[in-house]
Amino acid sequence: MLTDEAVLTEFRDAGALLEGHFVLSSGNHSTAYLQCARVLMDAKRAERLCAALAGKIRAAGLADGIDLVVSPAMGGVVVGYEMGRQLGLPAIFFERVDGVFALRRGFRIEPGQRCIMVEDVVTTGLSSRECIEAAEAAGGTVVAAASLVDRSGGRAKLPVPFVPLIRLDIPIFPPDQIPASVKGIPAVKPGSRGLKV
Numbered sequence: 001m002l003t004d005e006a007v008l009t010e011f012r013d014a015g016a017l018l019e020g021h022f023v024l025s026s027g028n029h030s031t032a033y034l035q036c037a038r039v040l041m042d043a044k045r046a047e048r049l050c051a052a053l054a055g056k057i058r059a060a061g062l063a064d065g066i067d068l069v070v071s072p073a074m075g076g077v078v079v080g081y082e083m084g085r086q087l088g089l090p091a092i093f094f095e096r097v098d099g100v101f102a103l104r105r106g107f108r109i110e111p112g113q114r115c116i117m118v119e120d121v122v123t124t125g126l127s128s129r130e131c132i133e134a135a136e137a138a139g140g141t142v143v144a145a146a147s148l149v150d151r152s153g154g155r156a157k158l159p160v161p162f163v164p165l166i167r168l169d170i171p172i173f174p175p176d177q178i179p180a181s182v183k184g185i186p187a188v189k190p191g192s193r194g195l196k197v
């Protein structure tokens with residue numbers, strides 16, 4: 001079990017608590033960004049955080065009878081792998097092909113396999129819901145969800161029981177409601193949804 005302060009200290013020490021002007025996956029804007037990739041680049045830190053998250057999932061009675069971890073790339077890949085290790089389960093990921101989550105690389109879900117969807121960060125819950133729908137469409141039954149961070153203050157709604165390691169309430173702004181003080185800061189989009197190369 002890790003306190004919220006201990007989790008935030010891990011993020012701070014990793015240089016993962018960013019301030020500025022960010023365009024989020026959902027198209028909303030924010031002055032804060034949790035760069036989980038920086039947290040997960042340290043295997044020992046990833047292990048500590050994911051062990052704590054696995055403990056919360058077990059304590060909530062959600063770990064029994066799960067067959068498979070599924071996660072949405074890119075952000076979900078490393079955390080999904082480590083959660084698979086912590087829960088003793090195989091882990092696969094969905095990746096966007098023309099914007100839609102698909103299984104590639106020989107990954108498949110056997111009919112009726114019980115899945116837990118694991119994310120790095122939940123903001124609106126859109127990516128999580130898309131991943132859950134994709135897993136169900138691929139034949140799975142998604143029975144739970146988990147993430148390192150829920151930054152929605154609990155407002156993001158998922159169709160299954162949801163366990164975040166830490167819950168924060170960080171404001172987001174729709175594109176037409178960005179405060180003038182934020183508009184003046186050049187915006188960056190760290191995530192890969194909609195990225196053109």
Ligand SMILES: O=P(O)(O)OC[C@H]1O[C@H](OP(=O)(O)OP(=O)(O)O)[C@H](O)[C@@H]1O
Pocket residue numbers: 024025026072073074075076119120121122123124125126127128190191192193
């Ligand atoms: O709850 P939401 O509003 O969907 O926001 C959270 C999502 O945004 C980020 O991914 P992003 O789409 O930026 O791409 P990436 O994981 O490929 O970097 C993050 O990894 C979550 O998947």
Ligand SMILES: O=C(O)c1cc(=O)[nH]c(=O)[nH]1
Pocket residue numbers: 023024025026032033034035036075121122123124151191
């Ligand atoms: O909503 C997002 O795109 C998002 C927010 C955040 O804090 N961190 C992240 O990786 N993605």
Ligand SMILES: [Mg+2]
Pocket residue numbers: 072073074075076127
């Ligand atoms: Mg993501």
